[in-house]
Amino acid sequence: MVPTSWYLALSAVLFAIGAVGVLVRRNIIVVFMAIELMLNAVNLTFVAFARQLGTIDGQVIVFFVMTVAAAEAAVGLAIIIAAFRNRPTVNADELAVLRW
């Protein structure tokens, strides 16, 4: 059986990639995907611990997270498309009209 620590290591690597993506990328679609990556890294941690402890609490929480992530993806993509319609760009630096 694969030890839990491996799952946790994979999860940490995924989370780090996601965090760095959020911090360094300017393309909001990529940023968006990086956020999804971080959510799923956390999901993996939940599932790994749930299996190790023999309870299903962690797996239930993962369903909640996936639901919220789906809703968030729908709203987020809608915003991105709406912004793209007004401005032909997906670069975060250029979408600055609401900033003083």
Next chain:
Amino acid sequence: MHGGEIIPTSTLWLIPALPLAGLLLAIVFGDRKRLVTIVAPGVVGIAFAVALASVVTLLRAPAGARLVDDVYPWIVAGPFRADVAFRVDALAAVMVLIVTGVGFLIHVYSVGYMAHDESLPRFFAYLNLFMFAMLLLVLADNLVVLFVGWEGVGLCSYLLIGFWYEKDENAAAGKKAFVVNRIGDLGFVLGLLLLAWSTAANGAISLDVAHVEEHVHLLAPQTATAVALLLLVGAAGKSAQLPLYVWLPDAMAGPTPVSALIHAATMVTAGIYMIARLHVVFLASPFALEVVAIVGAATALFAATIALVQTDIKKVLAYSTVSQLGFMVLALGVGAFATAIFHVMTHAFFKALLFLGAGSVIHGMSGEQDVSQMGGLREKMPITWWTFLVGTLAIAGAPGFAGFFSKDEILAHTWGTGHYALWAVGAFTAGLTAFYMFRLLFLTFFGELRAAPEIAHHVHESPPVMTVPLVILAALSIVGGWVGLPEGWLWGPAFGRFLAPVTGHSALGEHGAGVETALMLVATLLAAGGATLAYVFYVRMPGLPYLLAWRLKPVYELLVGKYWIDELYDAVVVRPYVALSNLLWRIVDQMMIDGAVNGVATTVLANGQLWRYVQDGNVQHYALVFLGGAIALLSYYLVR
């Protein structure tokens, strides 16, 4: 001196209130000239009537009584109490009649004199405000109220000197009067505070006249001297005595009726009145009284010598006023308080007359004030000429005229109290007075008219609204002195007897009537000599003054330059003061105070500049910091 019957009354407040009402009306209906020219003199006339009624009541009461109108308690603070209260005793009665009576005549005259002025309503508003303040001053039963009036008249003086403020020198003259008076007023305030503090008794601090008179014995000799000298500083500022006289000649920049009312007849006598009102304090300090006498005599002589050579008709009268005020202060200094007030009264008549006469001349000469441009106005302005002659005779001390009796009484008291040197100064000054006044008269009304043809063509007698007050004042300048005849003549010094309950009897009489008559003769001869000399100089041999001026060039220039006192003050006081102010402005104010305030602001601003880079608006940078913080917290808990 104090005590006496107190007659309560409730009408005295009307006397100052009426001009105040006139002021308010002048403000509200400022665009209706005709109404203002009726209301402004009208309210003063009514005030005169009320004052006259009060004085009649006083005369019917037993001697030493006083009318008191306690209006309301003004300041009650712990042991200190000051009421707004008015009193009419013999002293205030004389002053209130002079102020309202002469004031009324000058108001009427002003209607004619100021008829063509655009700012006529403003003029009458100021004039009524002045009457209000002056009446507050003379009627005050409390020295705090007196002080309010004192400052009020100073303010009006400033406003009216600078009435034609379009010209810079007029505004500067007003400012000078204000500043010099502030110096005097500082002495006055300090004197009052010291007086209030050192007459506190039975847990009560008060500046009520009656309280001060009752508790004046509490003053230690040194304190009495200090109080008296401080009060003298105040009087010297207001009544233009050495060394604070410098503002009065400049004050002639104001309209001529103002010079007559404020700077000759009433306001400048406030200092004399104040000393007479507080004479008990001065009697407590023989040294201070001696100083008062010397200041008065010195001022009288000093100003008279300057008046000898002035060519501006109003400047001559201004220096003459300073000189006559010196006579009054001399009288105060020798303890003849009633005599000083007597001279205040006669001077109010003849000096107001002379100023209004001069105003009539200036009016007829289209604004010309230089006597070297005048001459021969006798035929063209007959009423002005005759009344001016009466005024000149009165001030010169011609026998029978008003100034004769008051001036001789002053000189007699000076001699009678053993001040022989001061008497000599006074008698000599009387001779100078006759000389410069007749010089003015001859230059203005005799000889040929020296003005430019277009002015000469316009010379005319003034309208009746101006000449009628002249005639009334001329009549008063003749008969005004008859109330104070020498001892033994007809009814004798009735005026002195009337004032005696307030001012006390002055020490005179050990020399007897013979000495007084002899003194009178000497002074009259000196005056006649001065007048004759003026006649020789300016009518018979008009070249003589020029010859004399050329021969005595240094003396002449010293007099024309007014002893260079203004220049001296400028160099010793004004310039160092301005330099010090500049230093304080640039070093202390701009560098230190502004530096500290601006330094705080600059420091805050620099800090803000530095830290603004933290907030660059880029969300990802914030997120980075956020992540860094999260990692740091996490590491802390993991490592611990």
